[in-house]
Amino acid sequence: MELAQLNLQDIKKQHFDLVILPWGAIEAHNLHLPYGTDNYQNGVIIKQAAQIATDKGARVLVLPEIPYGVNTGQTDIPYVINMLPETQKTILRDIATSVFKQCDKLLIFNGHGGNDFKTMIRELGLLFPNKKLMTCNWFQALDAEKYFSQPGDHADETETSLMLYLYPELVRPLNEAGNGQNKQFKVHALNQSWAWAEREWTKISNDTGVGNPSKATAEKGERYFNDLCQVISQFLVDLASASLDDFYGY
Template sequence: MGYSIFEKTMADMTWQEVEKASKENQIVLFPLGVIEEHGPHLPLGTDSYWSYASCKCILEELNNKGQQALIVPPYYWGINHCTGGFPGTFSVRPETMKAVLMDIFNNLHDWGFHNIFCNNCHGDVIHIRAILDAIKTGRNEFGLNIRILVDFYDLSRIGLKGDEDFILVLNPEYPEEFYAGMDKSEIGLFDIHAGGYETAFIKHYFSELVNEEVAKNLKSTSLTNKELEQWGRGGEATRTLVPLGYAGNPAGYKNIVNLDCIEKFTVEYTVKRIMESLNGKA
């Protein structure tokens, strides 16, 4: 997979190709992320790279199913409350983020697109709420079918029930064998930021961006429930808790030996849910 986050997005298309896609009623995939610290071993753009790479995989699977789609250039000027105390972590105001997203939705509406699926790979609650606010307003003002992909386990954390018409809930049942080789001591702990899985994902798709020498020597800092409360306070509270800027087990990325299987399963499930929603079944 290429390094450029514009590869295979609308940024590499001509305006005539975009016009043709809208007339064909192609669906739109919108990768959403941020620029924030990800420990001493991963780049600031990790969440944006993750969201973009996922959308590329979803696009390819949609095409395999006969459904044409295109990808909006990745959005990365998001909100970073928790990690905002680290240099390199950019953050915009919620109203700024909502305004930009609304302008993007308006553009897509004016060009004739209707079905938009947002893929966000950043867990900051304030960031997610700004996206949800923009989506709900965009649906009402422009009559667009905008949905955001939401993991089932995140519903309560962001105050959703799961039946909202502006979300598409993802709850795949992964085979147990996918987790073979994982460090048993890490199972059930909160590997939430720049940990094993995130490191493995970036290593898989953007190998040159991972500092493996640093990652393999980092001690696990998976958080407890109490520590998660401190993490959520942001600023110095977060830096005191995780001074190197990661919360998880980066060294454990080598134990995730079935990443290909996990990602393939996730993409196929996501495409299935997208197709169901287009057919009024989700």
């Protein structure tokens, strides 16, 4: 169920075991995808996955999406909206304070690679004992290489295929897209998973893309979307049914 569509009578009749907060971003996505790509994808994926979970008996509630994310590496791109992590933490604290009066589990459903909620969850966890604040990145739930020939990590074949399936009217012709060619760090370790530095997007890419979208199709997007929703829905079912008094095992 979506909170924004419910009324007080509906709410009083319901008990939810898991509340979900979708969180996206507003940023450039190459030359062919809209600034709201992360929000469009995030919203449809979680609503579909939550519906499947509900059909399986899970009692889950989806909150309205937070549409702005961390874009500190793209502030020189026109109208990219940046929300600082400290602002995110304040918003998250206020939402958690409201949610935890009714439900003891809150999942941040993240659709933007620049968002990182782990340290916030560590800090806020001290304020909410006996509650569980969690996060997940849908774009890491499946191995994209099993679905796409040239997966990247931004406005690539994956995201373009999803948008061609979900919102084809918002996708410009692929012959107008940039090729998503991008520069990597000259310090090799920074291109690996164990070291990290923020990318300055106008220095690494001419079109803000990371990955070639030219082979994207709606058919690929549909297959990926359906499998993704199945995996995520089972995750929601498992979370909703999990007891915080018996959350760990061997």
